[in-house]
Amino acid sequence: MRRILLLVEYDGSGFAGLQRQRAGLRTVQGELEKALAAIGALPKAVAAGRTDAGVHALAMPFHFDLPGRIPTEKIPEALNRLLPEDLKALSAREVPPTFHARRDAESRTYLYRLLLRPHPSPLLRQRAWWLKGPLDLRAMEEALPLLLGRHNFLGFAKEEVRQGERELYEARLEALEGEVGLEVRLYFRGNSFLRGQVRGMVGTLVEIGRGKRPKESLKAILETGERRLAGPSAPPQGLYFVEATYEL
Amino acid sequence: MRRILLLVEYDGSGFAGLQRQRAGLRTVQGELEKALAAIGALPKAVAAGRTDAGVHALAMPFHFDLPGRIPTEKIPEALNRLLPEDLKALSAREVPPTFHARRDAESRTYLYRLLLRPHPSPLLRQRAWWLKGPLDLRAMEEALPLLLGRHNFLGFAKEEVRQGERELYEARLEALEGEVGLEVRLYFRGNSFLRGQVRGMVGTLVEIGRGKRPKESLKAILETGERRLAGPSAPPQGLYFVEATYEL
Structure with missing residues (x-):
C-alpha cells in the first residue's frame, strides 16, 4: 500500500464545489474518487483545501x-x-503513510483575477470577475499590508467557525495587459484560509479601489471579526486555488 | 440611417460557427442579428471574416x-x-454608408494558442490545443518566413475555391510561461485568409516542430496547392480571430 500525493487542475464552472456532497451533486472529490476506485485505489481522497x-x-x-x-x-x-x-x-508522488494533504500543508496560495474594461468578456466570463469602473490600484496595493500577519479573519469569512485566527504571509497585486483587457491579479499566501475568506477580502479590497471605503477600515474588520463591516463577497469564478506547500 | 461598425468578442465553444445557417443551429451571426432586431437595427450583420x-x-x-x-x-x-x-x-462607431466590413478590411490577424505540457488542461481545454510532446520551436520559427508574401494557400485550406492567392504580411511565434504551462502563440497577419488556412498552416508547423517534416516541405504545398502535402488541420479551440484593420 502506497500513499500518493496527487495534484489536480480543475475548471470549477461545472462543479458544485470540491467536497463530496449528497448524491446527485457533481463535485471534484466525487469525480476523483470514482476514477480512483476504477484504478484500484482506495476511493477516498483528502484535499489540501476546499473550494x-x-x-x-x-x-x-x-x-x-x-x-x-x-x-x-x-x-x-x-x-x-x-x-x-x-x-x-x-x-503523482509517493509520500510517507502518515502524510495528510490537509493537515500537513504549510502554506496555501490563492489567486483572484479581476478584469477591468467597459464591457463583459465572453472569453473570461468563467475565469475572472468583470468590473466596469476604474479602480484605484494604488489604494488597493497600499491596503494589502494591513492584512498581513496573524489575525482573526472571521469578518471576511462565510461560515461561523470557532476559531478564526489564521496567518497571512503574503498579499500581492499585479496589473497586466491581458488578451482581452486590463487584468488585476491578487495573490494571497497564508498558512490556512477560512471558507469564503479570500472572496470576502477581495470584495472589500474592491470597495477600497472604488473609493467606497478607506484602507483603514480593514483594521476594524480584523479586530472585531464582524462580517457586516466587510464588503460583499467577490464572485467565485475569479478565484483559483494555486498551490499548497509541504515539507517533504 | 447610420452604418455602424461593431466589434464583438465571442467564445466559439457554444456556436456552430459565425455564419448564419439553417434554423436550429446556434451561430454568432444569428444571435447578433436577433439582438440587432430588438434594438431597432436592420437585422443583417456582415462580418469581416468567417470562423x-x-x-x-x-x-x-x-x-x-x-x-x-x-x-x-x-x-x-x-x-x-x-x-x-x-x-x-x-x-461601436459610425462609418460611411458604403463601408463594408468584409470587402474593406485591409488586414486580418489570427492567433493560434498551443499548450505544451504532459497532461491536458481543464482550464484551457476550450482555449488552446494541448500537445504532449516537446516541440522544436526554433525549427517552427525558422519555417515561418517561408509562408510570408503572396502565395496560393489552397494547400492549407479546407474548401475548394477558385482563387487561392492570398498575401501573408506577418507570421510570428511567441513562447511564454502561462498559468498552466508553456504556451506557444502563433500570430498570422494577412490581407485575407482561406477557410481552414490558419488551422492547416498550424497543423503543418506542428509537424515541423515534431521533426516529422522539414521546413522546406512548405514550399511544395505553396507551389502545388495540394492539400494532401500539408499536415492535418489543427483543432478549432486554439484559434482566435484577433482583429481586422480598415482605412477609416
Missing part, C-alpha cells in the same frame, strides 16, 4: 492510498483516461 | 444599419443587455 462551486484550481493536492502495482509516475495518465475534461491529474 | 465552430474572436468587426436614434456610443451596452454571455459587443 466552492465555480472556484478553480491550478494544482490542488489530494492524498489517497493505492494497494495495486501501477507505477507511481503512471497514475496521472491512468486517472486522466477516466476523469472528465474539466478535472485532470497533473502529477 | 468555424469552436473558433473564438477577440474583436470581430461587423457592419449593420441603424435607423433609430440611439446614440452610437450606447449601442454596445444596449446590445449586451440582449446578447448571450458568450457573445458581447465591445465598441
Whole structure:
C-alpha cells in the first residue's frame, strides 16, 4: 500500500464545489474518487483545501492510498483516461503513510483575477470577475499590508467557525495587459484560509479601489471579526486555488 | 440611417460557427442579428471574416444599419443587455454608408494558442490545443518566413475555391510561461485568409516542430496547392480571430 500525493487542475464552472456532497451533486472529490476506485485505489481522497462551486484550481493536492502495482509516475495518465475534461491529474508522488494533504500543508496560495474594461468578456466570463469602473490600484496595493500577519479573519469569512485566527504571509497585486483587457491579479499566501475568506477580502479590497471605503477600515474588520463591516463577497469564478506547500 | 461598425468578442465553444445557417443551429451571426432586431437595427450583420465552430474572436468587426436614434456610443451596452454571455459587443462607431466590413478590411490577424505540457488542461481545454510532446520551436520559427508574401494557400485550406492567392504580411511565434504551462502563440497577419488556412498552416508547423517534416516541405504545398502535402488541420479551440484593420 502506497500513499500518493496527487495534484489536480480543475475548471470549477461545472462543479458544485470540491467536497463530496449528497448524491446527485457533481463535485471534484466525487469525480476523483470514482476514477480512483476504477484504478484500484482506495476511493477516498483528502484535499489540501476546499473550494466552492465555480472556484478553480491550478494544482490542488489530494492524498489517497493505492494497494495495486501501477507505477507511481503512471497514475496521472491512468486517472486522466477516466476523469472528465474539466478535472485532470497533473502529477503523482509517493509520500510517507502518515502524510495528510490537509493537515500537513504549510502554506496555501490563492489567486483572484479581476478584469477591468467597459464591457463583459465572453472569453473570461468563467475565469475572472468583470468590473466596469476604474479602480484605484494604488489604494488597493497600499491596503494589502494591513492584512498581513496573524489575525482573526472571521469578518471576511462565510461560515461561523470557532476559531478564526489564521496567518497571512503574503498579499500581492499585479496589473497586466491581458488578451482581452486590463487584468488585476491578487495573490494571497497564508498558512490556512477560512471558507469564503479570500472572496470576502477581495470584495472589500474592491470597495477600497472604488473609493467606497478607506484602507483603514480593514483594521476594524480584523479586530472585531464582524462580517457586516466587510464588503460583499467577490464572485467565485475569479478565484483559483494555486498551490499548497509541504515539507517533504 | 447610420452604418455602424461593431466589434464583438465571442467564445466559439457554444456556436456552430459565425455564419448564419439553417434554423436550429446556434451561430454568432444569428444571435447578433436577433439582438440587432430588438434594438431597432436592420437585422443583417456582415462580418469581416468567417470562423468555424469552436473558433473564438477577440474583436470581430461587423457592419449593420441603424435607423433609430440611439446614440452610437450606447449601442454596445444596449446590445449586451440582449446578447448571450458568450457573445458581447465591445465598441461601436459610425462609418460611411458604403463601408463594408468584409470587402474593406485591409488586414486580418489570427492567433493560434498551443499548450505544451504532459497532461491536458481543464482550464484551457476550450482555449488552446494541448500537445504532449516537446516541440522544436526554433525549427517552427525558422519555417515561418517561408509562408510570408503572396502565395496560393489552397494547400492549407479546407474548401475548394477558385482563387487561392492570398498575401501573408506577418507570421510570428511567441513562447511564454502561462498559468498552466508553456504556451506557444502563433500570430498570422494577412490581407485575407482561406477557410481552414490558419488551422492547416498550424497543423503543418506542428509537424515541423515534431521533426516529422522539414521546413522546406512548405514550399511544395505553396507551389502545388495540394492539400494532401500539408499536415492535418489543427483543432478549432486554439484559434482566435484577433482583429481586422480598415482605412477609416
